[in-house]
Amino acid sequence: MDIVGLAAPANAIEAIFHRQRSLSRTAPPPDLAERLDRLRRLRGLLASHEEAFASAISDDFGHRPAIETMLTETLFLLGEIKHTVRSLKGWMAPRRVATQLQFWPAKNRLLPQPLGVVGVIAPWNYPLQLTLAPAIGAIAAGNRVMIKPSEFAPRFAGLLREAVGKSFDATELAVTGIENGVAEVFSALPFDHLVFTGSTKVGRIVAAAAGRNLTPVTLELGGKSPVIVDRSADVAKVAERVAYAKLLNAGQTCIAPDYVFVPEAMRDALAEQLQSAMTRMIGSAPANPDYTSIISDRHYARLDGLVADAVARGAGLVQPQAIDTAAWKSRRKFPPTILLGAKPEMAIMQEEIFGPVLPIMSYRDAGEPIAYVNAHDRPLALYWFGEDTATRDDVLARTVSGGATINDCLLHFAQVNQPMGGVGASGCGAYHGPWGFDAFSKLKPVFYRSPLNRFADAYPPYGPKIARLIKLIRFVS
Numbered sequence: 001m002d003i004v005g006l007a008a009p010a011n012a013i014e015a016i017f018h019r020q021r022s023l024s025r026t027a028p029p030p031d032l033a034e035r036l037d038r039l040r041r042l043r044g045l046l047a048s049h050e051e052a053f054a055s056a057i058s059d060d061f062g063h064r065p066a067i068e069t070m071l072t073e074t075l076f077l078l079g080e081i082k083h084t085v086r087s088l089k090g091w092m093a094p095r096r097v098a099t100q101l102q103f104w105p106a107k108n109r110l111l112p113q114p115l116g117v118v119g120v121i122a123p124w125n126y127p128l129q130l131t132l133a134p135a136i137g138a139i140a141a142g143n144r145v146m147i148k149p150s151e152f153a154p155r156f157a158g159l160l161r162e163a164v165g166k167s168f169d170a171t172e173l174a175v176t177g178i179e180n181g182v183a184e185v186f187s188a189l190p191f192d193h194l195v196f197t198g199s200t201k202v203g204r205i206v207a208a209a210a211g212r213n214l215t216p217v218t219l220e221l222g223g224k225s226p227v228i229v230d231r232s233a234d235v236a237k238v239a240e241r242v243a244y245a246k247l248l249n250a251g252q253t254c255i256a257p258d259y260v261f262v263p264e265a266m267r268d269a270l271a272e273q274l275q276s277a278m279t280r281m282i283g284s285a286p287a288n289p290d291y292t293s294i295i296s297d298r299h300y301a302r303l304d305g306l307v308a309d310a311v312a313r314g315a316g317l318v319q320p321q322a323i324d325t326a327a328w329k330s331r332r333k334f335p336p337t338i339l340l341g342a343k344p345e346m347a348i349m350q351e352e353i354f355g356p357v358l359p360i361m362s363y364r365d366a367g368e369p370i371a372y373v374n375a376h377d378r379p380l381a382l383y384w385f386g387e388d389t390a391t392r393d394d395v396l397a398r399t400v401s402g403g404a405t406i407n408d409c410l411l412h413f414a415q416v417n418q419p420m421g422g423v424g425a426s427g428c429g430a431y432h433g434p435w436g437f438d439a440f441s442k443l444k445p446v447f448y449r450s451p452l453n454r455f456a457d458a459y460p461p462y463g464p465k466i467a468r469l470i471k472l473i474r475f476v477s
């Protein structure tokens with residue numbers, strides 16, 4: 001890499017990788033006790049740095065309520081560790097697999113084994129959760145892990161590196177720096193598995209880099225997650241739940257509702273109730289401490305541009321009353337914005353919004369939202385609101401998304417026994433709980449031959465005895 005000043009960090013990253021890789025090939029795989037010890041150290045690190053992490057993340061954003069970090073990041077991770085610690089013995093055990101009659105009385109087992117070294121590349125929007133959640137699954141599966149945090153959350157990244165350095169040997173778990181060019185060096189390493197969480201655009205680059213090493217990837221990407229409101233829905237409930245999901249982390253959430261489809265006759269009532277729900281939640285002044293800032297001026301300007309383009313193309317703008325634009329901008333807080341009459345040709349309908357701006361499109365026929373979703377990239381999440389179960393099941397059956405929540409948003413993500421992952425342009429692979437353990441393991445099929453079985457001895461010279469054996473097997477199987 002000929003990036004000025006990168007030589008030292010690049011060498012250090014490569015050195016850690018080679019030490020981890022070499023140990024993963026020479027030392028015996030960590031047993032249950034060792035894995036539990038690593039998970040408990042991770043839990044200790046989280047507990048002892050809970051406030052420091054929340055404060056570093058808030059500084060990186062400009063402002064983020066500590067309670068939001070605890071709710072969406074710390075609590076999630078502690079739950080994931082608890083679930084993993086409780087279940088790990090069972091996940092690690094060899095799995096019974098049925099054996100066909102002709103091989104009886106032999107047995108089949110699937111043996112979960114660590115892959116070796118797992119790399120994790122994380123984004124800035126939930127910097128704690130998205131660095132450590134893949135690490136929990138990878139450590140549980142017995143791997144050594146390297147993490148590359150995002151350069152957009154530098155205070156958090158420095159703190160994580162320091163905290164992990166104190167609790168772990170770098171051969172168990174290591175966090176890299178975030179200097180320019182580190183991301184490219186990192187994604188070029190021949191990991192045994194690479195987890196990338198970030199944009200679809202960078203996901204393509206990372207997948208290509210991993211492909212050169214035949215490194216398998218889990219890609220946790222973004223996209224436009226729709227909300228479909230059915231005519232059987234309760235507008236007040238929709239408004240409250242969608243408003244919350246859109247304002248959480250100021251919309252900088254991969255599975256945030258991106259845009260809404262609502263029956264034409266319900267559109268204005270929904271917009272009105274959305275606006276009052278948003279005002280109830282975060283008030284109408286930018287100083288509100290329960291509302292998160294946008295991560296950078298560049299990201300703020302992008303949102304401004306998307307709104308301006310939509311308005312120039314005819315969208316109706318709904319924002320808090322008497323808005324003091326400069327005051328919001330100086331705190332990098334983006335005013336909650338609803339765009340009525342959004343159209344597919346607007347820029348806001350063509351890229352992931354990733355901010356507190358909610359375009360609303362209306363429909364007449366229940367087939368329209370389904371056709372629209374299917375004509376675009378597969379979304380990471382889909383939300384459906386209503387009571388008509390036949391329409392609900394039709395939408396679920398005819399659309400493909402990474403996940404879905406019915407009559408709320410985001411909550412499918414919080415389920416420890418469900419996999420989290422996208423599909424198509426929103427990602428591939430999945431993790432969390434047992435799904436993460438399996439994703440970061442080699443499930444090795446092993447056949448234990450029985451000395452009593454004769455079928456496996458069907459060696460030449462073939463004669464009538466073997467022909468009879470084949471006939472018998474065909475008859476009974």
Ligand code: NAD
Nearest residue numbers: 122123124149150183184187198199202220221222223254
């Ligand atoms: P990003 O793609 O810009 O960056 C993600 C990570 O990739 C960062 O660590 C960055 O340093 C690294 N990176 C950048 N260029 C790279 C390169 N050339 N090679 C290797 N690594 C490189 O994403 P972001 O802005 O940090 O995060 C926002 C995006 O992440 C949104 O699209 C959001 O939907 C998505 N996201 C997805 C999930 C999920 O679970 N599916 C969760 C959170 C965020």
